[in-house]
Each structure stands twice: as structure tokens, then as C-alpha cells.
């Protein structure tokens with residue numbers, strides 16, 4: 001892979017001419033356009049054949065792809081759902097937003113305007129631009145996913161959000177990078193907010209790491225749409241459930257649909273166990 005291909009790949013296929021011209025001269029760039037290996041998106045920006053369409057839209061709208069769209073491109077958890085609009089951070093100076101562009105929503109961080117030198121914002125700038133486009137629990141799940149993947153450190157989050165309103169800053173207290181999926185983050189956040197004391201990603205002897213442990217023996221396992229498809233995970237999950245039952249644990253397994261569409265029902269079932277204080281009963285000696 002040559003330097004230009006690498007640059008294009010790193011930037012989701014949409015690159016400033018100035019960045020390309022660090023690696024090739026103008027006549028080579030013209031030759032790439034002639035042979036269809038690159039095309040001009042707007043003046044000063046080029047795309048390759050694999051370019052991300054959302055990034056192209058952002059550049060055409062005069063900014064950088066940001067917020068939920070950029071987070072998703074970086075492999076960070078974002079809420080699912082139909083998103084007809086592109087989240088674009090307006091450029092400064094000559095690249096002011098053209099407010100009439102339909103299908104584009106302009107989002108940006110509070111208190112700073114980093115340059116739009118790339119077509120797709122970095123994970124941190126994208127996260128800082130997302131606070132108005134997601135709910136509190138979704139923002140916690142986004143931060144969890146970033147912490148889990150090492151895109152940001154916990155202490156950094158406090159600092160990065162220092163200019164934000166208290167309702168956003170306080171969400172950092174709920175973040176936990178141990179969560180292994182977005183749905184797990186949502187469940188942890190909702191249970192904790194309901195006053196349930198729990199521990200995430202606890203290793204239980206004979207069973208392994210469980211998503212959430214409440215009290216001594218209530219295990220909550222959260223299936224995420226991303227990680228629980230296919231026969232092999234199905235077998236593994238049933239084996240774990242059987243083992244847990246054999247060791248007198250109570251296992252509540254939540255599907256993606258339980259979390260996203262039937263949460264009240266799922267919460268009530270969990271709360272019934274807690275109200276009966278079954279989660280606190282000592283485990284029998286083995």
C-alpha cells in the first residue's frame with residue numbers, strides 16, 4: 001500500500017488536496033482523476049472509489065462528518081435506528097454552513113471549534129459534538145464504548161466536558177469502560193439510576209465473567225445484537241445459564257429487544273427478584 005492509499009484509507013476515502021499534495025505532485029493528481037482513481041468532491045477535496053458517502057455529504061455541506069455518524073465510522077457504539085440526517089460540524093471561515101441543505105444537521109462541541117481539516121472528525125471531537133443528539137443513557141453508552149476501546153481516558157472525559165452544562169458533566173460519573181456492549185451500558189445505567197447496587201463484569205468461579213452481578217446471586221446477562229448471533233454463541237450462553245443454575249445463581253438474560261423495546265417489563269421482573277431479596281440469599285456451600 002502506498003502513502004496515498006494509506007492516507008485515503010485512514011480518512012475514509014475523502015481527503016483534502018493539500019494533504020494529497022504532500023505525497024504527490026499536481027500532474028499525478030490530475031492523472032488519478034483522469035483514470036478514475038480519484039474524483040473532486042468540491043474544490044480542494046478529493047475522494048477515492050471507496051469513499052464513505054456520509055463523509056462526502058459532510059464535505060459538500062461545508063464541514064466535517066461528526067457526532068453519531070463519525071462515532072459509528074470509528075467503530076464506537078451508537079444507538080441503532082434509521083438516521084436520515086447526516087451529522088455535520090460546520091467549518092470555519094469560508095466554509096460556513098449552508099443552512100438550507102436538507103438532510104444535514106449541524107452539531108458541534110461546546111466552547112471550541114477545532115479546524116475541519118479532515119472529512120471525518122476524530123472520536124473525541126465527534127463525541128463532544130453528540131451531546132444534543134442522544135439521550136443521557138446513550139451518551140453514557142457512547143463514552144463507555146470509547147473508554148473500553150481506549151479512545152479516551154476517564155480523567156480526560158472530565159476535562160473535555162468541563163465547558164458543558166452540569167447535566168452533561170454529571171454523566172461522567174455513570175460511565176464505566178468495563179461494559180462490553182452498548183446494551184450492557186444501557187442496562188447498567190438504568191438499573192443504577194433505579195437505585196440497584198450492582199457490579200459490572202464480575203468473574204464468578206465456575207462460570208466466568210458475567211455482565212452484571214446484583215447482590216450475591218442475581219446475574220444479568222445482556223445480549224447485544226452485535227455479539228450474540230449464530231449457533232456457537234447460542235450454545236455457549238445456554239451452557240453458562242445451566243452452569244449458573246447448577247451453582248444456585250439466578251440468571252436473567254436480556255435480549256436486545258428486551259432492552260430497547262420492552263424495558264419496563266424486564267425491569268419489573270428484575271425488581272420482583274430484588275424485592276423478594278433473593279439476590280441477597282447466601283449461596284449454598286459447595
Ligand SMILES: [Zn+2]
Nearest residue numbers: 067087107133
Ligand atoms: Zn448530531
